[in-house]
Amino acid sequence: MGRTIAILVARLIFAGVFLMATSFKFIDMQSTASYIASAGFPAPLFLAWVAAFFELALALALLTGAFFSQAALLAGIYVIFLAFAFHGPGHWSGNQAEFGFFIDHFTFLAGLLFAAVHGPGETLVVRDNRLRTALR
Template structure:
């Protein structure tokens, strides 16, 4: 029971983090676009909208468990990309705090990778995906590895 509770809390934390990120984007799309433009990306407003809807899709995957492992892997790549793009080594001389933000992205990536490997749990999960498959009774999840 404690494993189930921990997994559900982790899923809520992942969903909450991406829901907040999407909410800030929707509430301030122009500001988000300005941040994207500040690092030299083209079509910043379009990218801001794409990012916001992408984050909403991640929230849905984390809350429902559908395509959970795929979402966690894609989210890990996204968070890693954001870490390098907005807080990478080229930013450290301007603001030493950005190094801390950079490192925090790696911690988040580690959690997402762990979640991708272990799946959404056996409770309150739609159990649909290309990677994660539900464990059948009497079958070891690690038998195929």
């Protein structure tokens, strides 16, 4: 019982982080685009929309358990990309807090990799087989 609760809480935390990030983007997409532009990326508004929908898809997968391991792995790659793109070594000299933000992404990565390997648990999970069959 304790294992099941821990897994469900972890899934809620993972999904909650991505849902918060998604909501901030949808609430003020232009600010997100400005932040993306400040990192030097082209087409920042387009990338902001892509990021918002990608994060929403990750949250749904982590909540439902559908394609859970794949989503956790993609989320890990995304989180490390964000660490280097927005909080990497080039940002540390101007603000020491950026180093902390950078390191925090690796602790999140560790949890996502653990989740990717061990899966969503047995409770409250949409099985990939049933979803794949329904999509055919």
